[in-house]
Amino acid sequence: MPDEPTTRKTILIDPVTRIEGHAKITLHLDAHGRVADAQLHVTQFRGFEKFCEGRPFTEMPSLMARICGICPVSHLIASAKACDALMAVRIPRAAEKLRRIFGLAQVLQSHALSFFHLSSPDFILGFDSDPARRHIFGVAAESPEIARNGIRLRQFGQQIIERLGGKRIHPAWVVPGGVSEPLSVANRDAILVALPEMLTIAQLTLEWFKGVTENFREEITSFGNFPTLFLGIVKDDGGLTFYDGKIRIVDAGGYVVATGLDPATYNDFLGEKVEPFTYLKSTYYKPKGYPEGIYRVGPLARLNIADRFGTRRADQEMAEFHEIQRTAVLSSFHYHHARLIEILYCVERMQQLLDDPEILSKHVRAIARPNSEEGVGVAEAPRGTLIHHYKIDDHGSMRWANMIIATGHNGLAMNRSILQVARHFVHAERLEEGMLNRVEAVIRAYDPCLSCSTHADGRLALAIQLVAPDGAVIDELRRK
Amino acid sequence: MIRASTIKTLKIDDRDFSARHDETILDVARQNGIFIPKICDLKGLSPVGACRLCLVEVKGSNRLLPACSTLVEEGMEVTTTTERLQRYRRNILELLFTERNHVCSVCVSNGHCELQTLAQKLDITHVHFRYRYPNLDVDASHDRFSVDHNRCILCSRCVRVCDEIEGAHTWDFMGRGIESLVITDLAEPWGTSETCTGCGKCVHVCPTGALFEKGKSVAEMLKRREFLPYLTQMREEHS
Numbered sequence: 001m002p003d004e005p006t007t008r009k010t011i012l013i014d015p016v017t018r019i020e021g022h023a024k025i026t027l028h029l030d031a032h033g034r035v036a037d038a039q040l041h042v043t044q045f046r047g048f049e050k051f052c053e054g055r056p057f058t059e060m061p062s063l064m065a066r067i068c069g070i071c072p073v074s075h076l077i078a079s080a081k082a083c084d085a086l087m088a089v090r091i092p093r094a095a096e097k098l099r100r101i102f103g104l105a106q107v108l109q110s111h112a113l114s115f116f117h118l119s120s121p122d123f124i125l126g127f128d129s130d131p132a133r134r135h136i137f138g139v140a141a142e143s144p145e146i147a148r149n150g151i152r153l154r155q156f157g158q159q160i161i162e163r164l165g166g167k168r169i170h171p172a173w174v175v176p177g178g179v180s181e182p183l184s185v186a187n188r189d190a191i192l193v194a195l196p197e198m199l200t201i202a203q204l205t206l207e208w209f210k211g212v213t214e215n216f217r218e219e220i221t222s223f224g225n226f227p228t229l230f231l232g233i234v235k236d237d238g239g240l241t242f243y244d245g246k247i248r249i250v251d252a253g254g255y256v257v258a259t260g261l262d263p264a265t266y267n268d269f270l271g272e273k274v275e276p277f278t279y280l281k282s283t284y285y286k287p288k289g290y291p292e293g294i295y296r297v298g299p300l301a302r303l304n305i306a307d308r309f310g311t312r313r314a315d316q317e318m319a320e321f322h323e324i325q326r327t328a329v330l331s332s333f334h335y336h337h338a339r340l341i342e343i344l345y346c347v348e349r350m351q352q353l354l355d356d357p358e359i360l361s362k363h364v365r366a367i368a369r370p371n372s373e374e375g376v377g378v379a380e381a382p383r384g385t386l387i388h389h390y391k392i393d394d395h396g397s398m399r400w401a402n403m404i405i406a407t408g409h410n411g412l413a414m415n416r417s418i419l420q421v422a423r424h425f426v427h428a429e430r431l432e433e434g435m436l437n438r439v440e441a442v443i444r445a446y447d448p449c450l451s452c453s454t455h456a457d458g459r460l461a462l463a464i465q466l467v468a469p470d471g472a473v474i475d476e477l478r479r480k
Numbered sequence: 481m482i483r484a485s486t487i488k489t490l491k492i493d494d495r496d497f498s499a500r501h502d503e504t505i506l507d508v509a510r511q512n513g514i515f516i517p518k519i520c521d522l523k524g525l526s527p528v529g530a531c532r533l534c535l536v537e538v539k540g541s542n543r544l545l546p547a548c549s550t551l552v553e554e555g556m557e558v559t560t561t562t563e564r565l566q567r568y569r570r571n572i573l574e575l576l577f578t579e580r581n582h583v584c585s586v587c588v589s590n591g592h593c594e595l596q597t598l599a600q601k602l603d604i605t606h607v608h609f610r611y612r613y614p615n616l617d618v619d620a621s622h623d624r625f626s627v628d629h630n631r632c633i634l635c636s637r638c639v640r641v642c643d644e645i646e647g648a649h650t651w652d653f654m655g656r657g658i659e660s661l662v663i664t665d666l667a668e669p670w671g672t673s674e675t676c677t678g679c680g681k682c683v684h685v686c687p688t689g690a691l692f693e694k695g696k697s698v699a700e701m702l703k704r705r706e707f708l709p710y711l712t713q714m715r716e717e718h719s
Contacts, residue, residue, distance in 0.1 A: 061697065172590075175697040
């Protein structure tokens, strides 16, 4: 290898902005300045699976929820479900319904955050617009109605979480065996009265987004547009669910590869691969091996695997969504579209659940000791399938934990997406900010929850450097 | 039966009070709504002066005295709050936080914890000493209760209530100084203790989440301590 290694260059995007968590991206260029490889580095190390050892299992929902400040509710639910399995109880029906509403409120507020606060600046102001204005405040100046709607939607989701759980972030309301307090009539009515407004916002936003999608032809074809498997949980009848179901996997053609898989046996069909360049473990579908077993989870995957939503308006939107592509919908750009349909579904489904008189039942908690030494809890978090797996000793103390978080499932796909986008847009001889924003934007489409605890706010400095192997900076772009 | 007592007069924070000769400065302060921080003291248990949070200044004494175990004296002049005392109290509380792993957010006693409440009351927002992060176990071997040494501040309330009220003396201390731990019997798992009656008094007098009922989730461990003075009184009347 005489000359080749000395001519390789690297572009570093650090940190990636407008995502939840901390990450950087490296683009490796070949001798001709073309992008040869791309890597997403998740730069945080958390250690939850280790430091929970020895703790009482009853502490897990609140402890594990600290993984994330954006989607603590999803962790609460998956963790509490794992604890239900440890206690070997069937929780009261009202508790299950309340947890469902709690989870839907979480999906709604998280999706609103992802779409409006983090991604809409790219759609409204443009991928190549001035980065100093390309944020939610820029959106508010350009399209105040859209910004207001986004903030209102997120506020609504957070308020439901507060009404049910006592506070917006890290409520301790979801407990092993159910929930700690029943729903009051006043709180039910307060949520119900706001639903029509949310329905209108969800529909308006969807209509607007479908109208502007045409402007992003180039992004659609290059933003993670490749065949993969898609994975998620569905109900027994194939309907979409966020709370409880069996795992289904479909291929790029839209055909079911596997269905009815018990989430508790995830280890039989999902492998976790550790790469030296990132703290994020990448999962793959074992029967296809690594990395051919690449799959995606989250809104796009859910719409690809589920037969229906089970609510009228969302089902109409789903039918229209599938007209985009007769196979599975493959471009990760369509995560945004899928996310908006899910917001609509959340509102419709909450209405159904709150209209049920049983939701006010006072019987919301099953009391039991640990009766099983192992438990798996699975739920659909906003970003995809979330698995918590615990083992305890005879006294109920944690012996071992393993978690697969939605962003981990998407690890392989995110890396491949970055490579695709970078190959399409990045030209080393003339670096432009807008090219690199697209590399970041493809990551935003997945709405990764990298730290699962914090999110960048779009004002962090972005530094891109062209570095020669000897460390010399050949070119540099810096966002203030 | 009314015991013979002598009345003493004293000043606390420049206010005049009278008290029985067998009362402590803390008793008088408590009866008159004067706040003196304390955490090892609990009405109904013998005072030990262990936590040193209730230290007060007494005129004529060149050292600080614990209000919980200092009896009133005629003509005593007590000051409960000075900048020096506040500084010492904050230091003591900060050191308590550094010694073990007090993580309020995932604690069964969050919102109902005496240590947490005191820290809030004394305006502690940061700890200025290095945390020790000891690697301590949770003993969950008992059928109904657990002890999490990470949250223990060695106040000895559990030791005293078990000895003085229940009469079982299951709890005691092991080790010295920073290595001290509360133990059941001869440092055996709580679940195999032959002396423990399972009465749960230790759990309810514990000021933090160190002792708790199994099955409680975060912030759910409410402790009832009102029973203690009644129990003491009833036993005195029956003896």
